[in-house]
Amino acid sequence: MKNINLIYSDKITKESQSDYLDYENINDYDYTHIDDLKNNIKYIYIEFIPGYPSYEFKEHDSYLVPSEIYKKITEGYDINLIYMTHSETDTPWCIKDIEDVLKKYEIDLNKVYLLTGNQLLEKVKEKYNGSINIKTINRIPKDFCRKVFHQEKKYGFDYRLKKYLFQCYNRLYKPHRFLTLSYLHHNGLLEKCDWSFLRNLGHQEDYKNIELYRGNYSLLKEIISETEIKKINKSLEFILDTKSKKSDEELHYESDRPDGPNFTNLYTHNPFQYSYINIITESQFEWENIIHITEKSMAPFYFYQIPIIVGSVNHIKKMRELYDFDWFDDIVNHDYDSEEDNQKRLQKIMQELIRLNSIEEDIISFYYNNKERFEHNKKEIQKIDNSEIDRKFFKSFKS
Numbered sequence: 001m002k003n004i005n006l007i008y009s010d011k012i013t014k015e016s017q018s019d020y021l022d023y024e025n026i027n028d029y030d031y032t033h034i035d036d037l038k039n040n041i042k043y044i045y046i047e048f049i050p051g052y053p054s055y056e057f058k059e060h061d062s063y064l065v066p067s068e069i070y071k072k073i074t075e076g077y078d079i080n081l082i083y084m085t086h087s088e089t090d091t092p093w094c095i096k097d098i099e100d101v102l103k104k105y106e107i108d109l110n111k112v113y114l115l116t117g118n119q120l121l122e123k124v125k126e127k128y129n130g131s132i133n134i135k136t137i138n139r140i141p142k143d144f145c146r147k148v149f150h151q152e153k154k155y156g157f158d159y160r161l162k163k164y165l166f167q168c169y170n171r172l173y174k175p176h177r178f179l180t181l182s183y184l185h186h187n188g189l190l191e192k193c194d195w196s197f198l199r200n201l202g203h204q205e206d207y208k209n210i211e212l213y214r215g216n217y218s219l220l221k222e223i224i225s226e227t228e229i230k231k232i233n234k235s236l237e238f239i240l241d242t243k244s245k246k247s248d249e250e251l252h253y254e255s256d257r258p259d260g261p262n263f264t265n266l267y268t269h270n271p272f273q274y275s276y277i278n279i280i281t282e283s284q285f286e287w288e289n290i291i292h293i294t295e296k297s298m299a300p301f302y303f304y305q306i307p308i309i310v311g312s313v314n315h316i317k318k319m320r321e322l323y324d325f326d327w328f329d330d331i332v333n334h335d336y337d338s339e340e341d342n343q344k345r346l347q348k349i350m351q352e353l354i355r356l357n358s359i360e361e362d363i364i365s366f367y368y369n370n371k372e373r374f375e376h377n378k379k380e381i382q383k384i385d386n387s388e389i390d391r392k393f394f395k396s397f398k399s
Contacts, residue, residue, distance in 0.1 A: 004029035004397035005043045009104070011066055017046050020084070024391045028075035028398070031047070034068055037077050037258070042399040043306040044070050046082045053083045053114065054094035057101040073107065076206050080397065084114045086139030089284060089292045089340060104131070117165050119291040119318050127289065130177035135393050138384075145384040148302050153268050157304050157371050165360055166193035166353070167305070169247060169276035172260055173199055174284035175219050176199075176346065180238060183350045184279075186235040187359055196247035197239065198256045211223050214240060222286050223342045249274050264360045272303035276363055282311035286342045291318050298384075301325050301377035306332060308356075310349055313340050324380050332356065 006017040008031050021029055025104065037043065047064055049056055056064055063070060065081060071080050071102040076253035083098070091097070095114070102109060109131035118124065121134045166189065170177040181197060184190045217229050217236060229236070246255065247336065249271035256264055278300040284292040291312045297319060300307040305329050309315055327334060333355075356363060366372075 001028070004394060005041055005366060005399060006031050006036055007037070007045050007069065007308060008032075009034040009045050011068065012045075012143050015045075016048070020046065020086075020139075021394055023368050024394065026391060026394055028395075030116060033130055034072060036271060037072060037079075039077065040080045042080065042397065044080045044082055044397050046084060049083060049086065050087065051083045052088055052094065053085055053088045053116070054090050054097040057098050061101060063105045063106075063134075063137070070105070070107075070317065073111075076183055078111075079371070080111050080113065081107070082111075082115060084115040084137065086115070086117060086137045088116060089287075089290050090114075090116045092124055092126065092289050094127040095132065095134070099128075099132060099217060117292050118289075119293060119322075121287045123289040138318055138387060138390055140294045141298055142387065142390075144298040145381055146303075147263055148267050149382060149385070151264070151267050152279075153270075155270050155273060155303070158273065159364075159368050161273045162276055162364075162367070163194070164192060164194045164275040165363065166195075166279055167247075167272065167278050168195040168279040168281065168282055169194050169271075170195070170197045171199055171256060173197075174281070174283075174285070175223055176310055176342075177281040179220060179223060179346060180235070180279065180281050181239045182232050182235040184353070185238050186232045186349050187350060187351055187354055192357060192360075193248055193279070194247045194271065195245070196255075197242060197245050199244065201297065223346060228343060237262050242280075245323060247271060254339055267363060270303065273280075275366055276306060277353075278303075278305040278307055279353065280309045280311070282309060284312050284314060285310060285346075287312065291315050293319060300383060302381045304374040304378070306367075308332070308353065309337070310347060314338060315346060323384075325377050328366075328370075328373070331359075331362065 004021065007013045008027055016030050018029060044067060064083065069079065071141060098114060099109060102112060111134040113135060114132055115137045117134050117137055117140060121136050123266060125134050132267055160379045168180065168184065170181065181190070181195060220229060253265045253269050255266055280293060280296045280300065283294050284290045291314065297309060314337060316327065316334050333352055336345055336352060337347065339345035339348055
C-alpha cells in the first residue's frame, strides 16, 4: 500500500511534518528516521514559514532546511522540499528571490514546492520563468468554515438587529485600509458605518512617533496621486488622529491580541449581524499578480451580509470561479473589481458605496425580501470544508 513518506530525527519532530496532513484528515503516511532513508523511496520534508518565505530566504541567505536534510539531498536521496505559508501570499517577485538562493546551494529546483495563499501564484512563476513547483493553499477559507460552524453559539437571519448600513473592520495598518476609511470620511459615509482601525499608523510605538506620519503620506502613492492626497488631506488627518479605534459593536469584548485577531470572540459575539453591507478591506490591494482570499472575504457570506471587497484587481472574479456565492448583482454593481488602475478601482468602489447609500431604503427592502439568497451563501460556506484540492496535492506524494 502506498503512503506519504515523512522524515523525522532528533531535531525534526514528527508533529512538525504531519501537522497539515492531520488537518486535512490524511492518515496514510509513514515516518522514517533520517538515518534509515532508502534510495528507492520518495520522501517529503515540510518547512512551515509563518510569514513570507522569500523574505526568510533572503534574510538568512539559506535554503531554510536542517543541515541534516541538506546532507541527505547531496547524498542523492529523493527528498522533496515543501516550503509552505498558508496565511500569506508572499511577494509578486517571490519565485525569483527563492530560486536565486536555492541555486547557490545547487538544490534541484524540480524537487522544490512553494505553497502560499496567492491565487495567482502560477502567474508569478510564469513572469519570472520559474522552475520550482507551486501550489495555492486554501487553508484560510477552510479555517473560517471550521471555526464558524463548530462554534457553540449559532446565528440565523434576523433583519431586526440591523443598525448600520455599512461595516468596515480593519486591524493592521495597510495603505488601502487607511485610504478606504479616509474616503468614507471624505464622502460623509463614515457616520453610516460601524468601523474599526485597531492598529493605525504608529501603533507599535504607542503613537509616540505619530507626528512623523502627519503630512507624510508617501506610503499611499502606490495607490493614489499626490493631487488626490491633497484633495482628501483633512480626512487623512482625521483617520490618523483616531489612533486605535474599536468598532462600536466590539467595545464590550477583546477583539485583538498581540499574536493576532481573537477569532473566537469575533465569531461568538458576531458584530456582523448589525450591518447590511460589509466593506471588506482585504489583505492585498495594489500588488500585481496577487489575490489573497482570506476569512475577511468569507465572513459576509456566512453572516448574512452584502459584500463590497476592497481588494486586488479581479479578486471577486476569482471568487466567482471558486465558489457559488450569490453576489447580489441585481442591487450591487461589482464592476469596480475589473479595474486595473489602483486609484480608479478604489474610486469606483467609493462611487458604488455612495450610490448604495442613496438607495438605503431599497437595500433594507431587498434584505428583508431575500432571506433564501442569504441562506444559500451560508450553505456554500459549509461546503468549503469538503474541498479536496489540498488533500489531492499531498496525496500525490504517495510512493
